[in-house]
Amino acid sequence: MINLLPRNIVRFIVLIAVQLLIFDSIQFSGYINPYIYVLFILLLPFETPKWLLLITAFLLGFIMDIFSNTPGMHTAATVFMAFLRPYVLNLISPRDGYESGTFPRIFYYGVNWFTRYAFILILAHHFVLFYIEIFRFGNFFSTFLRVLLSTVFSLIFIVLSQFFVYRR
Amino acid sequence: MRNLLKFIVRYHFTFLFIILEIVAFILIIQFNTFHKAKFMDFTCALKGGFSRAIMNVKEYLSLREENRKLVEENNKLYNLLKSSYRITSLESFKVNDSVFDRNYVYIDARVVNNSTNKQYNYITLNRGSNHGIEPDMAVLSSDGIVGIVKDVTDNYSSVISLLNRYFKVNAKIKRNGYFGPLAWTGRGHSKAILTDIPHHVEILIGDTIVTSGYSAIFPEDYMIGITSDYRLKGGNYYEITVDLATDFKHLTNVQVVKNLFREEQIQLEKSAEND
Numbered sequence: 155m156i157n158l159l160p161r162n163i164v165r166f167i168v169l170i171a172v173q174l175l176i177f178d179s180i181q182f183s184g185y186i187n188p189y190i191y192v193l194f195i196l197l198l199p200f201e202t203p204k205w206l207l208l209i210t211a212f213l214l215g216f217i218m219d220i221f222s223n224t225p226g227m228h229t230a231a232t233v234f235m236a237f238l239r240p241y242v243l244n245l246i247s248p249r250d251g252y253e254s255g256t257f258p259r260i261f262y263y264g265v266n267w268f269t270r271y272a273f274i275l276i277l278a279h280h281f282v283l284f285y286i287e288i289f290r291f292g293n294f295f296s297t298f299l300r301v302l303l304s305t306v307f308s309l310i311f312i313v314l315s316q317f318f319v320y321r322r
Numbered sequence: 323m324r325n326l327l328k329f330i331v332r333y334h335f336t337f338l339f340i341i342l343e344i345v346a347f348i349l350i351i352q353f354n355t356f357h358k359a360k361f362m363d364f365t366c367a368l369k370g371g372f373s374r375a376i377m378n379v380k381e382y383l384s385l386r387e388e389n390r391k392l393v394e395e396n397n398k399l400y401n402l403l404k405s406s407y408r409i410t411s412l413e414s415f416k417v418n419d420s421v422f423d424r425n426y427v428y429i430d431a432r433v434v435n436n437s438t439n440k441q442y443n444y445i446t447l448n449r450g451s452n453h454g455i456e457p458d459m460a461v462l463s464s465d466g467i468v469g470i471v472k473d474v475t476d477n478y479s480s481v482i483s484l485l486n487r488y489f490k491v492n493a494k495i496k497r498n499g500y501f502g503p504l505a506w507t508g509r510g511h512s513k514a515i516l517t518d519i520p521h522h523v524e525i526l527i528g529d530t531i532v533t534s535g536y537s538a539i540f541p542e543d544y545m546i547g548i549t550s551d552y553r554l555k556g557g558n559y560y561e562i563t564v565d566l567a568t569d570f571k572h573l574t575n576v577q578v579v580k581n582l583f584r585e586e587q588i589q590l591e592k593s594a595e596n597d
Contacts, residue, residue: 204334204338205334208335208338208339208342209338211342212342212345215346219349224354225349225354226345226346226347226348226350226351226352226353226354227346227354229345229346229349230343230346230347230350233339233342233343233346234339234343236339237335240335286350286357289356290360
């Protein structure tokens with residue numbers, strides 16, 4: 155528990171760097187824009203205070219906005235996602251709840267659980283982000299297709315990263 | 323206050339979420355030109371719609387006042403309308419004829435009633451004694467003579483039309499000055515008969531017939547019509563058919579002529595007859 159804070163700070167920086175340096179410079183046909191930096195919010199400990207959840211999400215989004223020159227858009231999406239996280243966790247909680255000392259990871263709760271958990275939150279994040287970017291509901295389905303495809307690809311990268319980076 | 327604080331603490335997550343989202347949206351709208359323009363469009367449309375809705379309601383509330391104003395306005399405009407006015411000023415003018423020392427006053431008038439299909443046709447004018455019209459004044463149109471004023475009320479006058487069995491005017495052939503009485507044929511609205519022209523006078527078709535000026539009613543040399551036919555009647559006198567210059571079928575603006583020396587002339591002629 156002591157090294158929780160430095161580990162999260164490092165993860166925060168690494169995820170932003172990976173997002174900006176690798177995923178933002180890849181152009182998948184214009185429809186697919188994976189945003190894997192939201193993994194930071196997914197991996198925050200269960201015991202994180204709710205207000206801290208929102209604040210960190212706000213900071214994460216804000217920094218992403220500064221670097222990608224889209225003030226407010228990522229912020230709105232990440233804050234929304236962080237707001238949903240406790241409810242989603244409640245919704246898909248295992249029968250005997252979350253054990254203390256565990257983290258929301260494949261290692262503790264399995265691929266199935268993690269995929270559902272990640273899918274809902276990533277979808278929420280991408281949905282808000284893409285519609286704010288377009289800023290209108292005309293061409294609703296064209297935007298929705300982008301949301302779905304990007305969500306799927308973000309999810310694939312995030313789940314794969316869990317196997318490669320976090321062996322434990 | 324305590325309750326409010328408790329409430330805020332209890333729902334701090336939601337409140338914080340809303341605050342942060344508001345901050346994010348402020349950032350979006352402040353710093354993204356496209357989103358800012360879109361937002362402005364939206365708020366403008368919203369504002370416009372809202373104002374219009376309010377205006378609609380307000381319009382209904384002030385409907386009574388609006389109606390009153392409209393009625394007032396209508397009244398005002400009706401009062402300004404030309405048809406509600408009677409022109410009382412006289413646009414008359416004088417002809418000073420220094421050679422004959424005669425003085426005519428012309429008064430313009432408008433035909434308000436007219437007939438051509440009877441044997442005794444009369445014309446009504448919108449001028450009366452208020453405008454200086456008196457009986458036995460001549461009525462002219464711009465084309466030719468029209469008739470003689472018979473009766474006068476304050477604002478109207480009745481005119482014996484040329485198309486009337488009673489009407490007689492002294493006419494002459496302009497070319498040679500021979501004169502005689504002219505009267506309507508009694509048929510149609512465009513023919514009159516000039517009689518008493520001696521048989522030695524040369525008559526041509528198309529001769530101009532004008533007033534002789536002997537009657538003290540019509541000014542001299544005013545157009546009546548042109549000859550269209552002639553024949554000898556009884557061996558000594560011609561009976562000349564005249565096409566009238568005035569079109570009695572559409573007669574609108576006429577002039578009433580006052581001879582200022584008529585009384586004098588009649589007086590003189592009477593005294594001569596009495597001798």
